[in-house]
Amino acid sequence: MIVMMFAKFVLSMAGMVFVGQEVANLSTRLRLRLIDGIMKARWGFFTSQPTGRFTAAVSTDSDRAATAFKQAGLIFAKFVEILVYFVGALFISWQFSVAAVVLCVLLWIAVSRYMRMAKRAGRGKTKYNQRLAGAVTEVLTNIKALKAMNRHGHIAAVFDTDIDKLSRALRRENDSNAAVVALQDPLLAGFLVTGIYFGYNYFGMPFEALVATIWLLRRIAAKIGEIRAGMQGMFIDSSAFWSTVALIEETEIEAEQMQKGSSMILQNEARFADVSFAYPSRDVMKDINIAIEAGKVTTIIGPSGSGKTTIADLLVGLHQPRSGQVLIDGMSLKDGDLRQWRNRIGYIPQDNILFNDTVAQNVTLGDATIDNSRIEAALKLAGAWQFVSRLPAGLDEMVGVRGNLLSGGQRQRLSIARALINDPNLLILDEATSALDHDTALEICDSVRSLAGQRTILAITHQSLWIDAADRIYEMENGSVTLAEKHSS
Incomplete structure (x- = not known):
């Protein structure tokens, strides 16, 4: 026993x-x-x-x-x-x-x-x-x-x-x-x-x-x-x-189908050709036509719920059109390499979510291949290096939960630096400055506007300052889009 x-x-x-x-x-x-x-x-x-x-x-x-x-x-x-x-x-x-x-x-x-x-x-x-x-x-x-x-x-x-x-x-x-x-x-x-x-x-x-x-x-x-x-x-x-x-x-x-295809760079224009889209509960847009010229600032304005953000979602391939095509330099988005296309995009949302981590980690999102020189360059382009360089720990400074140790403008500039870190061809701002005061929003608008030329910028907004900064303006309402004339605010 x-x-x-x-x-x-x-x-x-x-x-x-x-x-x-x-x-x-x-x-x-x-x-x-x-x-x-x-x-x-x-x-x-x-x-x-x-x-x-x-x-x-x-x-x-x-x-x-x-x-x-x-x-x-x-x-x-x-x-x-x-x-x-x-x-x-x-x-x-x-x-x-x-x-x-x-x-x-x-x-x-x-x-x-x-x-x-x-x-x-x-x-x-x-x-x-x-x-x-x-x-x-x-x-x-x-x-x-x-x-x-x-x-x-x-x-x-x-x-x-x-x-x-x-x-x-x-x-x-x-x-x-x-x-x-x-x-x-x-x-x-x-x-x-x-x-x-x-x-x-x-x-x-x-x-x-x-x-x-x-x-x-x-x-x-x-x-x-x-x-x-x-x-x-x-x-x-x-x-x-x-x-x-x-x-x-x-x-x-429900895995996203990341098709492989031809490379898309956006050298000339991105175009929406007779694009229609609908959610299960409602129609969003029907037969719209938009041209986003490379190297220019294109602004899309319209009331809440008009479908402005859906334009950005379709452009990055998060949604697929019910009919029509999204074309990048004449090539349909569904025929191109979607993963490679997104690598060329910088996206700045309205809610600039930051993690309770360092400035560097929030900009690189944990990508260890990005060195400090690239981080500093992106921060300078975003107009953020001036305040980051004065922080006690610099790039290693903790930003707090949701970035609460920084001001609203500082948080947004870090979001812009995050979008610029991989040197994108297309920069999308989805109501990116709507929560900021006018002076801060104007500063960020000027900083972004200075990036035009080598980059294409799409601003989705209702603020007049982005209308003034635009090379081309589209107004969206009730599922349709019209080309608007530029005027002073």
């Missing part, structure tokens, strides 16, 4: 080390595969998905999925141990071996209801964790405005329903665990006492055989309890596993 227990210890340790490595590897692989799928998915897929699905899957659901995987492995191991004990019981008494099977069945039937309860609790836990993750992300993104208007208390109340449902799922999880643990001991005690009585009085089993059999049954019952606990944990966390796997498969199905 001592030799067997030592062998069990060695094998168990080896098994646990293996299981631990595989669990860690699974969690890592799930995260990497999901992040890779997210990065490659088409843009339209993101616009239709709640943020919480991605946030929860990468943060908590991947860990819960790995836990479910671990529990499944442990269940198999415990099942093998039960078989070993059962074979041992056969050598002592076939009657008690049959009793062991009956014990397994009775314990399983007794706890099956609570297993189903655990499974339902796990599905609720996954669902409401995802919803809360998305809601919290969106609220934290806008927390400054909410606090400024003293509206954060009202928003917090919106979470109450989901938190209450999550709490109920957690209570069901706890109740199922407690019920199974409490039920197992009286069932086992009653079974053992009954077995001893019948074994001694009716089967004439000697005392030593009773002791050995009781020990084996006790071990079998203990392993059944461990299997029960493992299955309960697996049921609770398996919903996270299947939810994560489903999201991975969905993102991979």
Whole structure:
């Protein structure tokens, strides 16, 4: 017995080390595969998905999925141990071996209801964790405005329903665990006492055989309890596993088709030729014609919702026209090398999202092939080097969460430097200065305007300063585009 227990210890340790490595590897692989799928998915897929699905899957659901995987492995191991004990019981008494099977069945039937309860609790836990993750992300993104208007208390109340449902799922999880643990001991005690009585009085089993059999049954019952606990944990966390796997498969199905084709440089013009586009819920534009001349500043103006940003989305290939063509120097965008085309584009959005990292990392976005001389050159082109050079740590200065240690104008200049770091042919500004004061916006407009010539600039805006800076102006309204005359503001 001592030799067997030592062998069990060695094998168990080896098994646990293996299981631990595989669990860690699974969690890592799930995260990497999901992040890779997210990065490659088409843009339209993101616009239709709640943020919480991605946030929860990468943060908590991947860990819960790995836990479910671990529990499944442990269940198999415990099942093998039960078989070993059962074979041992056969050598002592076939009657008690049959009793062991009956014990397994009775314990399983007794706890099956609570297993189903655990499974339902796990599905609720996954669902409401995802919803809360998305809601919290969106609220934290806008927390400054909410606090400024003293509206954060009202928003917090919106979470109450989901938190209450999550709490109920957690209570069901706890109740199922407690019920199974409490039920197992009286069932086992009653079974053992009954077995001893019948074994001694009716089967004439000697005392030593009773002791050995009781020990084996006790071990079998203990392993059944461990299997029960493992299955309960697996049921609770398996919903996270299947939810994560489903999201991975969905993102991979929605992968953007990055076709390879001829190189596109934009030497003459980009042209929209009778382009129409519609979202599932509404039409955006119909049969529009736009020419964006290389080396010039083209400004597209229009009210909110008129489809201005969709022009940029179509130009970079994030959306595909329903009809018509987007042409780059006469070549249809769908026939060109889309990846290579995007490498020639610098994009500056209205929301200049910066990461809680250094100036250099925010400009390079982690590209280790970009050296400090290129970073400095991009900052100078963006008019940002003057303030960056005065920072205590220079390029290594931390910018804070969402760049909150910098002013609005400074943040936007870093976004421009980020767009210029790879020396793009086309620079797109999507309401890039709308959140800035007039003087700061004018400075940035002048800086960008000075980049024209070697670069083509497309400004999507409603601000008059970009109208004044434009070589060509298009006005967009009700899905149509007209060439507007330039005038002084």
